[in-house]
Amino acid sequence: MRSSLLLSACLLACPPSLRAEDAVDVFMRAQMAQAHIPGAAVAVIRGGRLEKLAAYGTASLESGAPVTPDTPFQIASATKLYTGVLLMQLVEEGKVDLDTPISTYLGEVPPAWRPITVRHLAAHAAGLKPQMVGAHGQDLAQVLKAAQAVPLAAAPGAVSAYGSDDFSVLALILEKAGGRPFSELLRERVWKPLGMTRTGFEDVTLAGNVRTAEVVPGRASVYQWRGDRQRLHWYAYPPHTYAAGGAFTSLRDEAAFLLALDQGCLLSARGREALWTPFRLNDGRTAGFGVAWSVGTLAGRPCAGHSGGPALSDVLYFPKERLGVIVFTNQQRLIPSLARALAAQLLALGADPAKDAAVDSNPALTQRHRALIEALGRGQADPFAFSGEAAATLPEGAPWLELQLRPYGPLSRLTFLAERTEKGRRVRTYRAIHASGVVVAWTFSLDAEGRVVDFDLKEE
Secondary structure (H helix, E strand, O other), rough: OHHHHHHHHHHOOOOOOOOHHHHHHHHHHHHHHHOOOOEEEEEEOOOOOEEEEEEEOOOOOOOOOOOOOOOEEEEEEEHHHHHHHHHHHHHHHOOOOOOOHHHHHHOOOHHHHOOEEEEHHOOOOOOOOOOOOOOOOOHHHHHHHHHHOOOOOOOOOOOOOOOOHHHHHHHHHHHHHHHHOOOHHHHHHOOOOOOOOOOOOOEEEOOOOOOEEOOOOOOOOEEEEEEEEEEEEEOOHHHOOOOOHHHHHHHHHHHHHHHHEEEEEEEEHHHHHOOOOOOOOOOOOOOOOOOOOEEEEOEEEEEEEEEEEOOOOEEEEOOOEEEEEEEEEEEOOOOOHHHHHHHHOOOOOOOOOOOOOOOOOOOHHHHHHHHHHHHHHHHOOOOHHHHHHHHHHHHHHHHHHHHHHHOOOOOOEEEEEEEEEEEEEEEEEEEEEEEOOOOOEEEEEEOOOOOOEEEEEEEE
């Protein structure tokens, strides 16, 4: 394990340069007002330096305590960022091999489990059935036994399906290889050497109606906007899920973590590359996960990270640009799009509006669809523009679409890509370029009257 002295020296080699970025501040205040976010925190690292560390709003509506860079936030599934680093540390020490069957570490497993490797677990590709987290009081061995009693949902490596049991099994392997409980491994190998004193788990236990947990000094309470007011909201992570989620950390601590990773203090270049290299499925397609980190692109630029809560935390890192963006909030009812919108602005992303463009035989319909996309971003879509499944899901889905699209800014350009016939319906695809630089691909399936019966959107 790398010594704390080495890590400290690595961090001090590039002292942080804090400077206000008005555009980031204005963006965050506007989003907080629109999305009813009581408190938030943002950090930016670039080129090995801490460029911005900013806190906004209120950590607790009950006490009125403000958010500071040292306020611990519940980061939920973004805990996997630490799990990935811990795993790769053990790999680099020769204690774990990503492509070795898990039976090497766990002993006898069911026949269907024998092809499963450590890498399968870390990429959510082991084939385990995605299911709700088990009850409090279970330990990792009990979770393993219960998971083995359930038939696999898919062949190992066939699909990448988000779930928690795969990370509980992974945690058991890490404990066996590291010789300590999972939370201790994180504390001793990652958090303590970096001076992350505001990071840890609350170790919650439930007994009937009684909930007990460790004190997390100064934590930000989590809220969910309902109707016209805030409501307290929290999820009690059982300890057997800690490899998948549940950590609390402050903005300052998370910035130190990402900065140390960027500077090569936590892992070698090869180890870091493994984190954000997409897993390749059996059929050759790439999955949305590397080693515990989610992977993707923003306007064609590779990035990696993780969100949690679904958007209590959102961490993005661009390896080629050496840019990292961290956004924490205490509003549960959000879509993780704030970090992407900020990253697009910071990178001054621009997309080629003519890329893959096709001859549009119906420009009037394209204009109708542009107006529809803009209306969805404002939460004001006309329900009569939809039919079938789209009309049925619009009342519930429209608020979430607004939360996702609004941070990307106004629609700058909509490019028609193609039209095809599928199951007797016209299907039209577009590329939407937003003012922030974020690019979203849209697919509209139309009924005989030209109304949208189904649609899909995906960030590029």
